Amino acid sequence: MSTIVTQAQTLLGDSEARITGEAMAAQLAAWGAGEELRAAALLLPALLAGDLSVQAVRDECGERVAALCAAYAQITGAAKDPQWAGQPEALRRTQCYVAAYREPDLAFLAVAHLWRQVIDGLQGGSRQQRQARELARGALGPFLDMLGMRVPRIELEHLLSPDKDDETQEDWRQSAGEIIAALAPHLPGAELVPVDYTLMLVPTKFTQIHNLPAQGGRATQRSTHTLNIHVIVGDVDGCYQALRWVQNLWVPVEGGLIDTLNTPRLSGYRALHAAVVAQLPGGKTRINFVITPRAQYEINMWGFAAVHLRGSAPPSTPGAWWVNAEAGNAQIAAAPIGALPERLYVFSPQGQLLPFDRGSTVVDFAYHVHSDLAEQCRRFTVNGRQVEPSAVLHHLDIVELEHDVKAPGPNRLWLLAAHTSRARSAIERYLKRQGAGAHHGQKIIDDRLKTLEQHYGFNLPPEKVELALQNTVRRESFASKEDLLAAIAAGQYPVDRIFHRLFEKELLRLVDIPRALRLRPHQLHLAQCCRPTPGTEVVGRVYRRHGQAVNLTVHRQECPRIAGHQDIVPLKWRLRPQMATVARVDVRALDDDGLLGAIMAEVYARQPRVTLHQLRAMARHGSARIQFDLHADQEATVAEVVEAVRGLPDFTITDVQSLQLPPSEQAEWQELTAGSIFNPYSRLPVNEDAMFFGRAQERERIVECLRTRQPGVWLIGQKRVGKTSLLLHLKEHYLPERNFTPVFVDFQLLGHPAQTNVFYQVASNVYSSLSSEGRLDDVGAPLKSLFDDDPARRLIDYLLHVQEALGGRRLVLL
Known part of the structure; x- marks a missing residue:
């Protein structure tokens, strides 16, 4: 044992913090740390607990050990600006990033400290375990990704997901052995290493999606077990030769090739990733190959530690964040965490520092990264909390973008939130393209509807078509109807998916289904392949489960799709009475x-x-x-x-x-x-002003309540007495004439409250109603993702924005 470590142990004596310190020092020793860093790790818990002073450490163990302990205590104890907001784990993560930029040994001291806290928490009660998992997911795991320490990262993943049985392990080893045996003869100079882990293979730069464990004590879902083979070859040329053999021997997965050999990640990571499908005794299995030059493999697995702990890589690793650590440290020290200086810096998920001017928002961050990425951003997260597009960036915020190719894209709210000219011009171009796309999408809808109406021989009421479009917007999570129209114009959403069910519901009324099948309306379908029409010869293709009919599809009798099927029943159209x-x-x-x-x-x-x-x-x-x-x-x-x-x-x-x-x-x-x-009481609610009679007293009382700013007015009565007719009359005729802006909300169309976000649906209904009348100016559609957190407050905030846009007219929800 080294002299400095022995002196540190002597200084600690029988302190309660000694056990934690010895565990941290042992962990660093396993990773290749020197004696001064191990001594600092040994003394750090006692110093943070107040049992030791920096001067005592300096007198016993020297200036270097004392400086490390003092610097770490200063970073973790520094006061953040009152404007900072975020999760506690995000603050720890930010402090770790600051430590890494300041000095390499401080980064590893932070890793060892977090590692010990997670281990101790996982060994405690249920509450401690939950906190430890949150700390691991929110701070330790991302920090290991920043440092590029993939070996400890894999070990951490196993600690968090330990539920692997022996049978699975044995199957994995057998499959890995078969794959290696098939590839080894073609790569005589290569080293083939099976690695058992479930992490994302390629570190990302700016986007990161967190799947945190469920709250309330529920267990986390088990990760999917994957088979990974590391192929270590002599040089870069050997990597591409190995790739050729991998893709010749097995079936490549489309989109499964990622080349980072010439575009290294911030952690210095460089490799070829190839995903293939292999036919194994257990069936088709996806295999992930990671092909790396031998000189690069140590950096890929240990990252920053390969340079400063293990001494197995040069400091000047191309593309690595630590190459510019000195300049980064100066930028970090310019202001406290959470401050708003004229020039501020924020962290990407992988720890890269990005500069912005004061007043910049998360939208500016997204477009600073890349316009295409910004347009496919589902939501913004700052310091572990989801934020609105208008959220202003603060110094040393950690900003993450959730990427989704089906994201609704920028809107007017984004344009208002953007601070930089780059972001504003990009959003304006996108909105201009979307406007043209929405017009083209509406034309596609009109043309397709006309074709289907001619084919089936009847018209669909416009209100049914409009209702189907609105339901599609809600069901498919589009931000607005315009986004749906743009998706239709771009070929991303088939218009027949909207119309087929409408025509199907009308036509199936006319088909006589045998009662012996005991099928309900939701089990009946109209074939899209042959699209039968009234008067044609039709049959039913029956689908059974355990001998019981569960579905039936109506086809034309001559449809080639059902040729050869045995379970076919003849059908006929219902006799329709003679009509005028x-x-x-x-x-x-x-x-x-x-x-x-x-x-x-x-x-x-x-x-x-x-x-x-x-x-x-x-x-x-x-x-x-x-x-x-x-x-x-x-x-x-x-x-x-x-x-x-x-x-x-x-x-x-x-x-x-x-x-x-x-x-x-x-x-x-x-x-x-x-x-x-x-019978006047069996019809739909009255919409026409000329058909509405009476209710003068009720109308005047309602207006009086609104003018005196009553919190709400209840309209209570039996069925068929005209409640809905009165509301429609107030909306269309009475209230607009009295300086109110009414919006009618039919909760019968919003679905069950337990299954839908009613607050978002109300906000969306307000936007759809008023935007079509051109009253909202620059107020954009509500973002569904924002309503996941405190939806009632989100609705109130949105309605206040709408009220501001309406000026002197008061918004009224009916």
Whole structure:
């Protein structure tokens, strides 16, 4: 044992901190640390506990050991700025990064200290174990990644996920032996090392996704066991030769090749990663090969420790963060943690320092890294806590981006949050592209809907189409309808996925399903391969489980997809009663003044042979679409109206169609033709102002409550007495005239509160309603990810932003 370590033990005596100090010193010794660093580790717990003074350490063990202990105590005890916010583990992680930039020995002292705390915590009670896991995931693990110490990192992963049985280990060894035996004859000078770990193979730079253990004492999920083979060859050329043999012997995985030989990571890591699929006795197995030059292997496994502890690598490792550690230390010392100096620096997840001006936000960080990465950012995390795009960066914050190729992308909130011209110009370009994409996506929807309506022979009501689009936005986690339209335009989301279920639901009403199958409506499907229509010969393809029918798909009888299937049942369309001549006329034209009046004039000119039942009209981007339902004495009269509209002078009519009503709407017509008495209480809520009568007292009382800023107004009554009609009347006519901006929210469409984020749905409903009316200015759509944390407060904050955009008009939720 060295003299300095012996002196340190003598100085400690029988101190309670001696056990912890000896464990830290033993760990550093195993990693190759010198005697001064081991002595500092031995004395550090006692010094932090106040049992020793720096002067006593200096007198007994020398200036170097005392300086290490004093510097570490100063870093961990330094006061942070009051503006700093984050998780306790993030603060420890920041202190470790600061120690690493200041001096190498301080970095390893920090690792040994954290390591001992995690080990002691894992041996304690359930609460201590949970805290130890949080410290390991939030501080120790990322710090080991920064230092590039992959051997201890793998050991830490095994400590956190120890549930591996002997059978799994034996299978792993056998599979690894077979792979090595197949590859070794082709690489005679290489060393093949099987490594058992479940970590991400390639260290990342700026993005990191944390899967923290579940709270409340629940066990963490077991990691997927992977098979990894390290191939150690003589030089870089040998790496590519080994890669050729690996990909010749087994099937390469698409996207499974990563080359970091010429683009080293911040930890100095350089290797070839190749993922292949091998046919083993247990079935097809994914194998991960890590191919490394022999001179680089020590750095890959030990990183910073290979240079400063083990002495097996040169200090000037290309691309490593420690090459610029001296300049980084000066930048760190410019201000306290969490301060807001004119020029501040933040850490990437892997410990790289990035400069920003005061006022910069996490959006600026994302675009500083890369525009493509920023546009696929799902959420921002600063110091272990999820933040909004407008969150301002503070000195030495640790900023992480969660990457997701399906992320909704930037919006107006991002543009308002951006501080740098680089970020603002990139967001403006993206929003301009998205605007054009949304317009193209709407055109794709309109064209596809027209094609399907012609195929099936009936129109879908516009409100059903709009509701399906809104439901898709919520279900697929798009930020807004415009993002869905842009995804459709880019080919990322198939429009048939939206429309198929709508047409399927209407058509399956007309199919007579054998009662012996005992199938419910949700178990019936309409084939998309042949798309049967009423009147065609149809059959059902039955799917069974344990002999019981569980699903049935309706096909055309001649569909080649079901040729040869045995479980086919004949089906037929239900007999539909004889009805009066009814039709839905769909007109598409340029939006010119007087268009609607001219079309209605052609209908009224043919009364009483034809009666107008219902009309819908909408205009968008200079195009108009008008739908109206006719009740005529004969089909020839409907055709006469269609031709008259098609030939209207002074108007540009692009298309006129006459189709049947959807089956769900034909029941109402059947009641009319059967002579049933009209019941005003069996219809939908009243939307038209002319059809609304009474309720004057209730309306005045509601307005009085709103003006006196009552916290809420309850409208209570029995079914079918007009509650919804009153709310719709308030929204469409009464409140807007009195300087209010009402938004109608139908909670029946939001799903069960236990399964949906109701607060986010309300905010999304407010945005959808008001943005379509052009009232929100620069207020963007709510971000669903932000509502995962304290959703009630997020909703209040969002509504306050909306209220500011409305100016003097008061927002009212109905």
